[in-house]
Amino acid sequence: MLIRLLRSYLRPYRRELTAVLVLQLIGTIASLYLPSLNADIIDFGIVTGDTGYIVATGGWMLTVTTLQIVCSAGAVFFGARTAMAFGRDVRGEIFHRVGRFSAREVAQFGPPSLITRTTNDVQQVQLLVVMLCTMFVTAPIMCVAGVIMALREDVGLSWLLLVCVPVLVIAIGLIVVRMVPQFRKMQDRIDQVNRVLREQLSGIRVVRAFVREPAETRRFADANTALTDTALRVGRLQALIFPTVMLVLNGSSVAVLWFGAYRVGAGEMQIGALTAFLNYLMQILMSVMMATFISMMIPRAAVCAERINEVLDTEPSVNPPPEPVRELPARAELEFRGVEFRYPGADEPVLRDISFRAESGRTTAIIGSTGSGKTTLLSLVPRLIDVTGGEVCVDGVDVRELDPDVLRDRIGLVPQRAYLFTGTVASNLRYGNPDATDEDLWQALEIAQARDFVEEMPGGLDAPIAQGGTNVSGGQRQRLSIARALVRRPEIYLFDDAFSALDLATDVALRVALRPHTRKSAVVIVAQRVSTILDADQIIVLDNGSVVGIGNHRELLGSCPTYREIVESQLTPEQVA
């Protein structure tokens, strides 16, 4: 999964990656060349007392160093750009993909999960790419080049490499292998501790009301102890790493000196070469160490890559038609013909055999208990999801054959959960109609019974709105959300339980004001309160996904027992009659 993601999204940056590779190669060779120059200074300068040689070689060393820094900087430049471009591209692709998702795919992942995948997960993989471009690339180069240089200095000591490198790899490996699962466990336990705290904060009233502080403290203490236990275990392993590495490194240098001394004594090796060999060995060991640590990041990045691929591999279930209908008569008419909707694999459909017609200037109300499929029914109209049987027609054309823009242009939806975007009152109201004048906005606010409080807000129309609309009350949010749909002046209004957050007086005033405005539109209202829909031209009673009654209030009272039950639960007997 990780490889697939990296391969497909790094492909456009092959040239940059090649540049990174070449530059790192040159840079690494340059830095590896330095100990050899130092050896020369010792062997040919110091031993013979040739000061000129020392200075000349020193100058050459600085030149090489300069080359090295230029190459490193270049590699960092291309590496950084590639890694960040990779992140940008993957993020862009996910965002684009999610934009095409239908409500079903969004619900399947859940918005929070999609957000994490687009942000954190991409960041994790991106971090790995950064590391790959900087340290991980240099490590093998450093290692191979180091080996070559070391061999050039002295082949006789090369067996030491064969001992020291595996010892280091095994030593670190043993620790790291134990650490990785502990790290994962620790993350879980941090999450657990934070979850308990989050719950305590959000449920503080309940905790206090039920006098559960001692129990909560115990619950927290358990989580805290579990976390500390794991942290101690991780820490114990972590404390082992540095001393172990140092011991291996230092032990190796002692070994080199000891065995090197024999070769120098036998005249098979120069003393400068011994020093250089030592330096190379250190460099090789360091690079091996670096590579080992970076590989620790791979499992995590792989998990993230998998989560990213899951999104990228999900096909949207709602797609625009290949030859969309762009022209259609403005009749403001919505019709359901034998509509069925079922989730794939489900035994029972959510909706079955739904047929009705909502016409211009008329109000259609949909009522039914929780879980009867009311919201699902509305979602079929703007194609947030698609029917699995029958058809939904707007102005006589199946919505699946319409150009999505044309279709959605005709629809004004007020969702159950009012959601506002960061910006101002005005920018939110203009969300569905950027060309609306201030006058249009005020008119919509007036109908939505929101004029008064908007006028009182500092800045009026320009008053800031926080993300999600959290800086206004639930009822205000709902009214702004209604006004937003009104500004659009659509042919078909879909109100999904949009009046529930309003107090009853406001509810009534709003519906009265709405009437003249929607004279040329079809209005569909999903409601829980009978009082909201008493005057609807037709009421559709849903029960377990089926229509159990269509008619006006009076008709249904006589003909539909379910409707009667709903009404009786809300109204007094006098009112029912």
Place this chain on the structure above:
Amino acid sequence: MTTQTASPRPQPSPMGRGFPGMGMPVGKAENFGVSARRLLDRMRPERYALTAVVALGVTSVAFAVAAPKILGHATDIIFAGVLDPRAGIDFGELAEVLAWVMVLFLASSLFAWVQGRLLNNVVQRVVFRLREDVEAKLHRLPLRYFDGQPRGELLSRVTNDIDNVSMTLQQTLSQMLTSLLTVVGVLVMMFTISSLLALIALAVIPLSVIVTGQIGKRAQKLFIAQWRQTGALNAHIEEAFTGHQLVTVFGRQRESETEFRRRNEELFESASGAQFISGLIMPSMMFLSNLSYVVVAVVGGLRITSGAMTLGEVQAFIQYSRQFTMPLTQVASMANLMQSGVASAERVFELLDAEEQEPDPVDAAEIAGRRGRVEFESVSFAYRPEVPLIENLSLVAEPGHTVAIVGPTGAGKTTLVNLIMRFYELDAGRITLDGVDITRLRRDDLRSQTGMVLQDTWLFGGTIRDNIAYGRPDATEEEIVAAAKAAHVDHFVRVMPDGYDTVIDEEATNVSAGEKQLLTIARAFLASPSLLILDEATSSVDTRTESLVQHAMAALRSSRTSFVIAHRLSTIRDADLILVMESGRIVEQGTHTELLERRGAYHRLYAAQFAAPDPT
């Protein structure tokens, strides 16, 4: 923090945190000294362990620092052998020297290991206690405190900030100590070998400080920009995904994507810039290190030819100078990390310092009889002093009666409940339960008498069974099921994958708002208190189910005093007393019939609720 990438010491940060502090804006502590001292104060109980840590650290570093010098002797022995081929290398002496070095290295590693372990224990214990204190503090804070700040902010304090403190302590304490000791030790060793060369090497310090400082400053700016743009981009993503439905239906997909692309591109520019600039630190430090290497080699070479130094000494010196820059860079980066850690600690301390609720009276009154008579005597209360909410309010709820509170949003209905539960302290007047002032009771005793169901349901992460039994953990299975049946959730629970063992939490998506409310009602049923408070308890439940629950509740209510707040007037028609509230005052009270006859505020509300709109 920008020097993090240059961290030369193997420092595997906990996975997922990436490189500590990278890209994280340095939160500056308001009062660095004070907060840092308080943090140290919290380590006081660990002072013996800490003394041991320092002692071990000093020894370990001293050994590690001394070793290269002795290793230099080894080179000298070999060199002497080369210079005098007839005598050859004195392998006996060499063996002895190397054996000593090996012992030093071994001891150094051993000490470092013990030190690391000890320190880790200390840090974990300190952080454990800090978490414990914070959690305990949460239960002692008045609710007013929680109202005063956004929940996210508080949550971040108790989670992220503590995590950050823990990470900082762990990383800085050990590294700071070793790095500083190493710098000092290495410097001492360099001077003992050759003061001339030592001075040359020292010249690198200001150079590297300038270079890292300059690069750091530039990178810092870019990192802050990157941080801000990441925030902006994430906010956009969050909005687009959370409001996905709206974006789609309002046909704003294209605009949303254009906006996304612009921000994504901006982020790319600053992020790659920041990465590049900070990535320059390592090569620059390497260059400086090499520069001093060359100078030391040249000067050292000259000194050897002039006989002022031995080859082994130069060798040792070069090793030292290589060890010198690493800890320096580290100290610099630690300083940044510490800044952010102390800033976090400061925020945690602020929480710990916050004023607590009044402690329970020592000679607390006992609740006798459990009758459940509640009386408000000229109560005044305001959340914020400048906005008076409840003024001079009096009311009586007789035992076994149901008192309904109605009125528009913001009238203070929920506030009354908060006051009965003593979530807030009164500004004036008093509330009595069975004649006893509630401030004379222990809060736990008062609240044990009370069952509360709120509009905002709250379920904790656990099984459905545990959630229902929240108020009475010792309840039997039969009692739990009976409560669930009374609340009409038994069927719903049984169709869940694991029935009563199904794990749910606050974000549970498989439980609707209405079902959550029913679960919390079951919870209150089971707790079986003498005082029942229902605050919009069935607002998300459809009316049919609601009326069924109502019946069950009626049985529950008959034997105890209840307060019911409801939007839907149908819910409260049978109440013994209906209070109509408007802006903190009770404007009307009486039974349903009485109030309707009065044709006042209640009648208006009632008419509004049930009247059809005027079809003009």
